[in-house]
Amino acid sequence: MNILLTGGAGFIGSHMVDVLRDAGIAVRVIDNLSGGRESNLAHRASDPDLAFERTDIRSLEPESPVFRGVDYVFHFAGIGDTLRGIYHDAIRMKGDSGAHLIGLLERRLDAVVFRSKFAPTPFAARQLINHGHILVNGKKVNIASFRCKVGDVIEVKEKSKQLALVLESQALAERDVPDYIELDGAKMTAKFARIPALSDVPYAVRMEPHLVVEYYSR
Numbered sequence: 001m002n003i004l005l006t007g008g009a010g011f012i013g014s015h016m017v018d019v020l021r022d023a024g025i026a027v028r029v030i031d032n033l034s035g036g037r038e039s040n041l042a043h044r045a046s047d048p049d050l051a052f053e054r055t056d057i058r059s060l061e062p063e064s065p066v067f068r069g070v071d072y073v074f075h076f077a078g079i080g081d082t083l084r085g086i087y088h089d090a091i092r093m094k095g096d097s098g099a100h101l102i103g104l105l106e107r108r109l110d111a112v113v114f115r116s117k118f119a120p121t122p123f124a125a126r127q128l129i130n131h132g133h134i135l136v137n138g139k140k141v142n143i144a145s146f147r148c149k150v151g152d153v154i155e156v157k158e159k160s161k162q163l164a165l166v167l168e169s170q171a172l173a174e175r176d177v178p179d180y181i182e183l184d185g186a187k188m189t190a191k192f193a194r195i196p197a198l199s200d201v202p203y204a205v206r207m208e209p210h211l212v213v214e215y216y217s218r
């Protein structure tokens with residue numbers, strides 16, 4: 001039997017390679033090494049029944065030669081780590097990657113909902129979004145990682161404005177809404193006015209985005 005395993009240089013993928021090879025199954029690994037490392041498979045470098053190809057799965061066509069003779073495809077390629085995904089976007093942008101990282105994090109819909117005090121915690125903000133209580137420019141968006149654009153209007157759906165969670169959160173005194181969000185508290189609408197710089201964001205702890213960039217660039 002031949003298995004094609006995508007993301008085989010990653011955490012889950014490389015362990016699956018071990019399981020399959022220990023069972024005597026030939027494996028062909030495809031990985032673009034955006035997150036994983038070839039060294040995760042180094043202990044099997046001399047294994048003749050393990051092939052590694054550095055390829056991006058997005059470039060593959062169904063008739064691609066990598067699928068020839070393959071019985072099954074095990075698919076583990078993906079961005080397993082949200083922050084790493086954002087890091088990759090940040091380094092592709094011109095200028096200070098650390099600043100872009102902060103900007104991209106704060107553009108997430110769950111961050112905007114939390115900063116607007118529609119929810120008491122980032123976790124509650126995600127839940128509010130997942131359960132369909134939030135509209136962006138009048139349309140329901142139930143993806144917490146949705147990336148807001150400057151000018152987007154984020155609001156609590158009319159029917160959800162009386163939710164205890166929302167009302168209690170708005171009444172909390174200890175958090176100020178940052179000025180890159182223009183909040184209309186009475187209407188429960190928030191306009192994402194501009195992408196913030198690190199110093200604009202009311203983080204509870206000191207953030208060092210350059211360390212995050214350094215960590216992921218290793």
Ligand SMILES: NC(=O)c1ccc[n+]([C@@H]2O[C@H](COP(=O)([O-])OP(=O)(O)OC[C@H]3O[C@@H](n4cnc5c(N)ncnc54)[C@H](O)[C@@H]3O)[C@@H](O)[C@H]2O)c1
Pocket residue numbers: 006007008009010011012013030031032033034035036037055056057058076077078079080081
């Ligand atoms: N680890 C967990 O606890 C967990 C839990 C739930 C779901 N998942 C999901 O399972 C999958 C694998 O998780 P993981 O922890 O092994 O992540 P990982 O980041 O360690 O591995 C993913 C691998 O996919 C590769 N990859 C990413 N995009 C690719 C592309 N376009 N083409 C080819 N290769 C690509 C990366 O280089 C990496 O080696 C992810 O989609 C993740 O979201 C993981």
